[in-house]
Amino acid sequence: MSIFAKVKPQAPLLSVKGLSKRYGTRIGCTDVAFDLWPGEVLGIVGESGSGKSTLLSCLAGHLAPDTGEVVFATASGPRDTLRMTEPERRRLARTDWAFVHQNPRDGLRMGVTAGGNVGERLMAVGARNYGSIRDAATDWLGRVEIDASRIDDRPSAFSGGMQQRLQIARNLVTGPRLVFMDEPTGGLDVSVQARLLDLLRGLVREMGLSAIIVTHDLAVVRLLADRLMVMKSGHVVEQGLTDQVLDDPQHAYTQLLVSSVLQV
Numbered sequence: 001m002s003i004f005a006k007v008k009p010q011a012p013l014l015s016v017k018g019l020s021k022r023y024g025t026r027i028g029c030t031d032v033a034f035d036l037w038p039g040e041v042l043g044i045v046g047e048s049g050s051g052k053s054t055l056l057s058c059l060a061g062h063l064a065p066d067t068g069e070v071v072f073a074t075a076s077g078p079r080d081t082l083r084m085t086e087p088e089r090r091r092l093a094r095t096d097w098a099f100v101h102q103n104p105r106d107g108l109r110m111g112v113t114a115g116g117n118v119g120e121r122l123m124a125v126g127a128r129n130y131g132s133i134r135d136a137a138t139d140w141l142g143r144v145e146i147d148a149s150r151i152d153d154r155p156s157a158f159s160g161g162m163q164q165r166l167q168i169a170r171n172l173v174t175g176p177r178l179v180f181m182d183e184p185t186g187g188l189d190v191s192v193q194a195r196l197l198d199l200l201r202g203l204v205r206e207m208g209l210s211a212i213i214v215t216h217d218l219a220v221v222r223l224l225a226d227r228l229m230v231m232k233s234g235h236v237v238e239q240g241l242t243d244q245v246l247d248d249p250q251h252a253y254t255q256l257l258v259s260s261v262l263q264v
């Protein structure tokens, strides 16, 4: 291990303060605040309707919150992404961020080949050489355990697990600095989930990814997340190191969440 490995970076990658979103009188999420440090994986858990998706959508710029700030460490310094122009935010989403949807159909272009799905993301950030784009696509298909012989197949010919792995390749090929994931293993068979989780864990470690993962599955955060945030009725009720929160939950709701899983 490098002697620098344990030195904390000087600035958070993402710094969120006072983030709130209402739908009319209903609370989506309220007064959310946290820092995400480079290389850190944050899990957001909570029951259905607790505000996880609302929060993730606000963080990723898909939904405008009512109040708050989401400061990202851009290459030219910290910027509040909520105060960026739409083209600026779109550029950031293309170059620095990635978003893995629960349903791969929302994150893939189903009419484009597997190789095209990966390659077009490289082209969007300026790659032009056909040969090296195809090489990178082949390499990434291999990294997500899709046989190179499938490069010219469309995702519609893939299984659900393969589609999700292709979506991950499409998102990671450009080396994003922050990855948002919305229930990345949801909707898959248990054995397929386990394999995908294993793959994701390998990639997260190998690439030193910073990620925010929304899930209702505590096994996913146990394996992937360094830190955990527990939400209930739009509020963050507890946050801390994943093992600490899961092994010694302080809030009654977290205790219930953890014990209900253990009883299954």
Ligand SMILES: Nc1ncnc2c1ncn2[C@@H]1O[C@H](COP(=O)(O)OP(=O)(O)OP(=O)(O)O)[C@@H](O)[C@H]1O
Binding pocket: 023, 026, 027, 028, 029, 046, 047, 048, 049, 050, 051, 052, 053, 054, 055, 216
């Ligand atoms: N478009 C919308 N219009 C009105 N209310 C909404 C809308 N989207 C979400 N809500 C409400 O906001 C609250 C938080 O919902 P959200 O979808 O963020 O929760 P969640 O934790 O992601 O749930 P799930 O795990 O079921 O996806 C809920 O009360 C929900 O009914």
